[in-house]
Amino acid sequence: MSAIRPPFRLNNSEFWTGVIGLGLGVFVIRSGLKLKLGTINDPGSGFMMFYIGILMCAFAVSIILASVTEGGPTFGSRWEDARWSKPVLIIVCLIAYAFALEPLGFLIATIPLMLLLLRIIDPVRWTLAVPLAVLAPVGVWWVLKHGLAIMLPTGVFEIG
Numbered sequence: 001m002s003a004i005r006p007p008f009r010l011n012n013s014e015f016w017t018g019v020i021g022l023g024l025g026v027f028v029i030r031s032g033l034k035l036k037l038g039t040i041n042d043p044g045s046g047f048m049m050f051y052i053g054i055l056m057c058a059f060a061v062s063i064i065l066a067s068v069t070e071g072g073p074t075f076g077s078r079w080e081d082a083r084w085s086k087p088v089l090i091i092v093c094l095i096a097y098a099f100a101l102e103p104l105g106f107l108i109a110t111i112p113l114m115l116l117l118l119r120i121i122d123p124v125r126w127t128l129a130v131p132l133a134v135l136a137p138v139g140v141w142w143v144l145k146h147g148l149a150i151m152l153p154t155g156v157f158e159i160g
Contacts, residue, residue, distance in 0.1 A: 007071075014072035018063035025056030086121055093117065105155025110137040 008015075028049055035046030066072075093116055100109040114133035118124045124132070144150040 008068055009071070009074065011074045011076075012067050012072040013075045013078050014063060014067035016075075018060045018067060021060030021063060022057055025053045025060055028053030028056060090117070090121060102153050103155055104153075105157060105159050106152040107137055107141055107159050108155055108157060110140075 030053075032046035032048070032050030032053055035049065036044035037047050037050055038044030093113060097109055097113045111133050114136060115129060118129040118133055119126075141152060144152060
């Protein structure tokens with residue numbers, strides 16, 4: 001007894017995701033070729049891009065084949081019961097952070113962002129949120145500044 005294959009629908013979201021992924025993979029392959037491949041012993045600047053593009057294309061083709069043979073959800077079904085408030089709030093917070101980073105500096109801008117994300121987006125109790133919001137950015141700042149010698153914005157207060 002053979003399984004009945006679902007009919008192919010043009011509004012299959014997985015099919016179109018695979019097509020977009022395939023196009024992106026071809027773009028990455030072409031970009032790698034433009035940068036020169038080199039050899040395995042002396043790789044050029046496009047070596048990794050080229051082979052990553054091949055992997056992207058292989059994965060995209062597997063997604064396309066699975067969507068054609070097994071079917072997939074429609075575009076509309078992907079967005080049913082979507083809750084937009086938290087993603088929109090995160091985007092607004094990140095835009096505000098991008099504008100605040102240079103004038104305020106890394107530490108002064110990052111600590112409130114972390115606190116906001118920890119308390120509002122995925123509520124964590126205050127006793128955990130405050131230390132995380134302070135220690136995580138300070139730890140990242142220390143590693144970037146002292147361990148990797150990367151300059152971060154210090155802002156008007158020259159902190160960091």
